[in-house]
Amino acid sequence: MDDVNPAGHAADEGRHPDQAVQLQQQQQVIRSLRSRQRSYVRFVNRTQRTVDVIWLDYNGVRQKYKTLIPGEAFKVNTFVTHPWIFRDAETTATLLVNSEEVFYPKVEEKQxxxxxxxxxxxxxxxxxxxxxxxxxxxxxxxxxxxxxxxxxxxxxxxxxxxxxxxxxxxxxxxxxxxxxxxxxxxxxxxxxxxxxxxxxxxxx
Incomplete structure (x- = not known):
């Protein structure tokens, strides 16, 4: 099970507006693929922000799964080919997870x-x-x-x-x-x- 902690800074802050638009376009291209390899993930909001947990579906469309207040955790059963992103619920700025803007679950081991x-x-x-x-x-x-x-x-x-x-x-x-x-x-x-x-x- 992954214990995923959104970082305390936003990836979009300090970006040129064109770069932010480009990032959003790239994320729209990224999409979930069919898979049989499950991964059980626990997302933990270690920031002082309110964070939206977003799944990129099979068409690359953003689907908000959960909004986490500071200190809150959220468990989800997902797949290794399903990308997730996180954003500040108030500013919509994209947040980093493990220094990455898009999170992919890992393969479960020792099952x-x-x-x-x-x-x-x-x-x-x-x-x-x-x-x-x-x-x-x-x-x-x-x-x-x-x-x-x-x-x-x-x-x-x-x-x-x-x-x-x-x-x-x-x-x-x-x-x-x-x-x-x-x-x-x-x-x-x-x-x-x-x-x-x-x-x-x-x-x-």
């Missing part, structure tokens, strides 16, 4: 840990939103796919990425309770839904 020596596999997954009602189903789907693909000697542990779901502890307990998982997989309707999830090839 899967495998130990051939200890015969263990641990997978973390990130639900779409903190109150995602499909989190248990997603976790069960991942667990079933691993059980089908791995040799029986492996112990599988599927967990929600820490801090990404309101009920992560309860769901983690369900997903790693062998008896509850076995009972769930004996439910024909639920198994049919899980198999549909595993066989889906829809675009993200």
């Amino acid at each position: 899967c840990e495998v130990s051939d020596v200890e015969n263990t596999v641990m997978v973390h997954f990130t639900p779409t939103i903190p109150h995602c009602s499909m989190a248990s189903l997603i976790g069960l789907s991942i667990r079933l796919k691993l059980l089908q693909a791995l040799p029986p000697r492996f112990k599988v542990d599927v967990r929600i990425t820490p801090g990404t779901h309101a009920s992560e502890h309860a769901i983690n307990k369900q997903l790693n309770d062998k008896e509850r998982v076995a009972a769930a997989l004996e439910n024909p309707h639920l198994l049919e839904v899980i198999n549909k999830c595993l066989n889906s090839r829809g675009q993200a």
Whole structure:
């Protein structure tokens, strides 16, 4: 998860008006691309300004997601090919993030840990939103796919990425309770839904 802090100075301040217009035109060209590589980001406003968090959509159009007051944080599930910019809510001046005018999320690391020596596999997954009602189903789907693909000697542990779901502890307990998982997989309707999830090839 990236912890992103908008800088305390604006990139547009001190620019010639033509340069500011040019920057805006460049940002309009920059746009989001389709991707399956998710990234969970936490934006933190460390400035004394009120900051607009803006996503550049698939057409390069600015979409304001959130306005952060000083000290406020905002979590978002995004993709590595989705650019974000930040501006002063009052002056509309563009702010720098990590010394850059456009922020691209990073690839999440250590989402899967495998130990051939200890015969263990641990997978973390990130639900779409903190109150995602499909989190248990997603976790069960991942667990079933691993059980089908791995040799029986492996112990599988599927967990929600820490801090990404309101009920992560309860769901983690369900997903790693062998008896509850076995009972769930004996439910024909639920198994049919899980198999549909595993066989889906829809675009993200």
